Amino acid sequence: MSIDPYALTVNGREHEISEGWPGESLLWVLRERLGLPGSKNACEEGECGSCSVRLDGEIVCSCLVLAASAVGQEITTVEGIAPDGTLSDVQQAFVDAGAVQCGFCTPGLVMAIDVLLDSDTDPDDLTVREAISGNLCRCTGYGRVIEAVNLAAAFRRGETDL
Amino acid sequence: MSGTRTTDRTGVAPRTGGPGIGESVPRPDGVPKVTGSFAFSSDLWHDRMLWGGTLRSPHPSARIVSVDIGAAVTITGVHAVLLHDDVPGSKAYGLEHSDQQVLAGEVVRHEGEPVAIVAADHPETVRRALDAIVVEYEVVDPLTDPAAAETAPPIHPDGNLIRRIHLRHGDQQVVGEVQVEGTYEVGMQDQAFLGPESGMAIPVEGGGVDLYIATQWLHADRDQVAACLGLRPERVRLTLAGVGGAFGAREDLSMHVHLCMLAMHTGRPVKMVYSREESFHGHVHRHPARMWYRHHADRDGTLVRVEASLLLDGGAYASSSSAVIANATCFAAGPYRVPSADIEGVVVRTNNPPCGAMRGFGAVQTCFAHEAQMDLLAGALGMDPVELRLRNVLATGDRLVTGQAITGTAPGAEVIRTCVDHPSAASIAEDPMALPGGAGRTADPAHVVRGEALAVGFKNLMFSEGFDDYSSAACRLADGVATITCACAEVGQGFVTLVQQIAHEVLGVQEVVLEPASTETIGSAGSTSASRQTWMSGGAVQKACEEVRVRLLARVADEHGVELDGLVLVDGLVASLTGDLRVDLVSATSDPIHAEVEFRHAPTFPLDEDGQGDAHVSFAFSAHRAIVDVDVGLGLVKVVELTTSQDVGRVLNPVQVVGQLEGGAAQGVGLAVMEEVQLSDGRIRNASFTDYLVPTALDMPPVEIAALIEQPEPGAPFGAKGVGEPPSITSTAAVAAAIRAATGLALPRVPVRPSDIVFGGGAA
Ligand code: FES
Ligand code: FES
Numbered sequence: 001m002s003i004d005p006y007a008l009t010v011n012g013r014e015h016e017i018s019e020g021w022p023g024e025s026l027l028w029v030l031r032e033r034l035g036l037p038g039s040k041n042a043c044e045e046g047e048c049g050s051c052s053v054r055l056d057g058e059i060v061c062s063c064l065v066l067a068a069s070a071v072g073q074e075i076t077t078v079e080g081i082a083p084d085g086t087l088s089d090v091q092q093a094f095v096d097a098g099a100v101q102c103g104f105c106t107p108g109l110v111m112a113i114d115v116l117l118d119s120d121t122d123p124d125d126l127t128v129r130e131a132i133s134g135n136l137c138r139c140t141g142y143g144r145v146i147e148a149v150n151l152a153a154a155f156r157r158g159e160t161d162l
Numbered sequence: 163m164s165g166t167r168t169t170d171r172t173g174v175a176p177r178t179g180g181p182g183i184g185e186s187v188p189r190p191d192g193v194p195k196v197t198g199s200f201a202f203s204s205d206l207w208h209d210r211m212l213w214g215g216t217l218r219s220p221h222p223s224a225r226i227v228s229v230d231i232g233a234a235v236t237i238t239g240v241h242a243v244l245l246h247d248d249v250p251g252s253k254a255y256g257l258e259h260s261d262q263q264v265l266a267g268e269v270v271r272h273e274g275e276p277v278a279i280v281a282a283d284h285p286e287t288v289r290r291a292l293d294a295i296v297v298e299y300e301v302v303d304p305l306t307d308p309a310a311a312e313t314a315p316p317i318h319p320d321g322n323l324i325r326r327i328h329l330r331h332g333d334q335q336v337v338g339e340v341q342v343e344g345t346y347e348v349g350m351q352d353q354a355f356l357g358p359e360s361g362m363a364i365p366v367e368g369g370g371v372d373l374y375i376a377t378q379w380l381h382a383d384r385d386q387v388a389a390c391l392g393l394r395p396e397r398v399r400l401t402l403a404g405v406g407g408a409f410g411a412r413e414d415l416s417m418h419v420h421l422c423m424l425a426m427h428t429g430r431p432v433k434m435v436y437s438r439e440e441s442f443h444g445h446v447h448r449h450p451a452r453m454w455y456r457h458h459a460d461r462d463g464t465l466v467r468v469e470a471s472l473l474l475d476g477g478a479y480a481s482s483s484s485a486v487i488a489n490a491t492c493f494a495a496g497p498y499r500v501p502s503a504d505i506e507g508v509v510v511r512t513n514n515p516p517c518g519a520m521r522g523f524g525a526v527q528t529c530f531a532h533e534a535q536m537d538l539l540a541g542a543l544g545m546d547p548v549e550l551r552l553r554n555v556l557a558t559g560d561r562l563v564t565g566q567a568i569t570g571t572a573p574g575a576e577v578i579r580t581c582v583d584h585p586s587a588a589s590i591a592e593d594p595m596a597l598p599g600g601a602g603r604t605a606d607p608a609h610v611v612r613g614e615a616l617a618v619g620f621k622n623l624m625f626s627e628g629f630d631d632y633s634s635a636a637c638r639l640a641d642g643v644a645t646i647t648c649a650c651a652e653v654g655q656g657f658v659t660l661v662q663q664i665a666h667e668v669l670g671v672q673e674v675v676l677e678p679a680s681t682e683t684i685g686s687a688g689s690t691s692a693s694r695q696t697w698m699s700g701g702a703v704q705k706a707c708e709e710v711r712v713r714l715l716a717r718v719a720d721e722h723g724v725e726l727d728g729l730v731l732v733d734g735l736v737a738s739l740t741g742d743l744r745v746d747l748v749s750a751t752s753d754p755i756h757a758e759v760e761f762r763h764a765p766t767f768p769l770d771e772d773g774q775g776d777a778h779v780s781f782a783f784s785a786h787r788a789i790v791d792v793d794v795g796l797g798l799v800k801v802v803e804l805t806t807s808q809d810v811g812r813v814l815n816p817v818q819v820v821g822q823l824e825g826g827a828a829q830g831v832g833l834a835v836m837e838e839v840q841l842s843d844g845r846i847r848n849a850s851f852t853d854y855l856v857p858t859a860l861d862m863p864p865v866e867i868a869a870l871i872e873q874p875e876p877g878a879p880f881g882a883k884g885v886g887e888p889p890s891i892t893s894t895a896a897v898a899a900a901i902r903a904a905t906g907l908a909l910p911r912v913p914v915r916p917s918d919i920v921f922g923g924g925a926a
Contacts, residue, residue: 010587011508019412020284023286035207036198037201037204037205037207038198038199039198040204040356040357041204041358041435041436042356042438042765042851043851044437044438047438048356050356055390070734078196078197079198079199085196087196091193091196092196094196095188095189095192095196096188097194097817098189098817098821099194100189100191100195100405101190101407101654101656102355102357102653103192103195103202103404103406104202104357105356106195106196109196114717126593127751128859128860129858130595130860132858133601133859135355136251136353136851136856136858137356138206138407138409138825138856139356139357139654139877140821140824140825140828141824141827141828141857142828142858143821143826143862143865144817144820144864145859154442
């Protein structure tokens with residue numbers, strides 16, 4: 001299927017999309033056309049947060065965004081939050097805290113927590129729980145995930161190393 | 163008991179002190195999973211691939227009059243449309259009985275049953291092709307009431323009774339001085355793993371097919387797929403694709419045969435990904451249950467007899483229902499000494515969605531019932547519910563209602579004591595978001611009451627009833643690097659970490675490589691279910707590594723002309739106890755050493771006609787204490803705190819054990835207050851995460867781990883019991899009991915709905 005080409009800026013790089021179907025979601029285009037499958041597809045109906053990306057800094061469910069509507073916006077995915085071969089503080093905290101089991105929710109949670117800590121490096125338990133309440137995890141019961149948030153927050157406050 | 167250690171929560175360090183057993187070693191797949199580079203089954207990609215899709219029955223019961231694919235096949239981009247007659251081999255498959263249709267032929271038996279499959283160039287083309295297939299159905303009244311199944315006309319040639327077990331134990335004439343009776347219900351729960359069913363099949367030149375799939379048991383899938391394709395098993399090669407959770411829902415085949423048929427028909431790789439809605443139709447669920455109980459006890463609280471009648475709805479196909487009802491029946495009386503029992507367990511076929519394996523496997527339903535009965539009994543006796551449980555709880559040497567004596571560890575009393583003795587950290591909520599109703603801020607603090615209760619449960623580990631349960635593993639030690647091959651499915655539980663720890667522990671190696679799990683490279687590892695892989699595949703890996711170790715020491719002894727007895731393997735060196743010989747592992751294994759083993763647990767035996775026999779291998783106990791707040795005006799519940807103790811044998815990786823306990827508890831909270839697949843006339847009404855509610859971080863309380871009871875289990879690798887299932891068994895029962903304690907209502911059904919609380923559903 002051919003379409004009017006459009007360009008997306010993902011993780012600082014411009015990509016032209018010149019084929020496909022005009023109704024494709026941003027999640028679909030990231031995963032299937034741009035080779036960025038880190039954003040996950042657990043529901044594709046805006047309920048689980050596994051597809052979370054940043055659009056001009058704001059967190060969105062990329063499954064609910066029409067790809068062609070994201071033209072001109074800065075898109076950041078889990079693949080783009082740390083230089084290649086390194087981990088961001090939140091990613092490192094997930095590994096250290098044992099917050100990863102199957103890992104399907106992990107990229108979305110990492111994005112949501114990154115957004116939270118950008119505005120608040122000392123969130124209380126309820127604030128953390130609310131900030132990640134749009135992200136379903138079926139494996140962990142969230143205990144180690146919240147531990148990871150606490151580790152990363154302490155790091156951002158300069159209290160600990162990771 | 164000597165040899166008991168309890169691990170305090172504070173002992174759970176986030177970081178590791180070393181790579182061996184007992185350390186919180188980080189997952190080897192942790193880094194790729196946090197960066198998004200880990201390849202899940204839905205991430206599979208091939209530059210020549212087509213997309214597959216499935217047309218499903220909208221009716222729970224119907225005869226198929228005709229299927230017209232004429233319009234679908236002419237759509238540009240459509241490469242194949244296949245039906246029942248195109249299934250090349252066996253038209254049916256199944257875990258225990260081959261009774262489930264690959265594609266429906268003359269009839270459909272549940273809503274969502276696959277009727278046709280399509281391969282096309284784009285998912286949108288697939289969707290249009292599925293829309294263009296015209297199926298004429300003659301709708302039949304569905305059989306949806308399991309209580310009517312046995313007397314209703316059969317909906318399947320195999321009949322409507324899947325299995326009946328009538329367990330009779332001890333003196334059938336005894337009667338207790340005090341009796342309590344109740345009827346309980348458990349709704350249908352969905353596993354709701356996050357990674358949707360997905361996979362890719364690639365045709366192999368000369369016939370045969372490669373299937374990359376997220377599953378719990380590669381070899382069992384391989385054999386079923388091969389039979390349906392009419393191929394010899396070796397022509398069908400399965401490789402594990404990244405699994406986004408399982409919890410039982412990946413034990414049965416889903417898209418496996420469909421993908422292979424489409425790939426072999428088109429000669430192209432074919433990928434399929436279920437949508438969330440399709441996933442609800444595409445896998446089995448936890449059996450809904452109706453359970454009647456009568457408990458008899460002496461005035462002092464000693465249990466004398468339990469009578470029960472259990473009815474599970476198996477849905478349209480058998481799946482693992484036979485084994486689920488065996489578990490429900492064997493563990494119906496709970497972790498207590500019960501000298502006399504009459505327990506009938508029945509699982510039937512209906513036109514409801516098929517049910518099968520889910521974490522806890524039959525013991526979840528009965529735990530909810532037997533723990534409600536124990537609380538009722540404590541009330542009737544005027545006795546403390548904790549004391550009643552301690553008086554009756556099983557210990558090593560006691561007999562189950564199956565007549566089997568427990569020979570392994572059974573720290574039932576320890577899990578109870580440590581759990582109730584653990585101080586609560588729960589405070590009274592001030593922020594309205596922490597009250598029932600949460601972010602909606604609907605609760606009125608004046609209507610909120612608090613309740614607290616305990617539940618205890620247990621379950622078998624591994625496969626039972628004489629099943630030949632084994633796992634295969636190989637270890638190759640070359641240049642100081644251990645390469646392990648095992649077909650155990652990693653579904654998130656952390657087997658990949660244990661492999662590293664076990665190989666390090668046995669061989670002292672720093673570098674351990676785990677080969678991809680595949681049917682090509684090694685024999686079966688059995689299923690990732692029944693809390694069995696730590697014991698079974700962990701045991702197989704340990705045995706393979708030990709075999710390599712023995713050969714290594716023999717080689718060094720031989721080459722250096724020293725006594726074998728005087729050699730040890732420490733810190734990457736083979737050394738003599740006298741200290742004069744030191745050979746490093748790298749040079750000692752420049753010529754590789756290889757060992758391949760099978761590992762079996764002690765044999766089990768079938769149940770006899772009275773449900774008696776040594777049918778199980780080992781048991782794990784757990785307890786949960788729940789504290790809940792209930793808004794009695796709105797019927798809303800907030801689970802404030804869960805505290806748990808669990809019998810784990812030995813902790814191999816503390817942080818992974820904690821992860822299992824927290825995650826299992828969350829699924830139990832879900833079943834207690836939120837999660838139910840809603841059916842009407844056999845149709846699922848809430849096949850989405852919008853309407854099927856899974857606990858979020860706001861719904862889940864902190865899980866306090868009072869104790870991990872470490873009494874090493876004889877026969878288990880390093881003494882470790884599987885830990886995956888017990889947390890999901892007792893958490894539901896504890897939360898429901900705490901709501902009863904808060905409200906004074908009987909609440910004989912889970913999930914507890916707001917209307918049950920507001921309108922006193924099932925009042926005492
Ligand atoms: S995949 Fe986008 S919210 Fe679930
Ligand atoms: S780790 Fe599996 S869904 Fe979160």
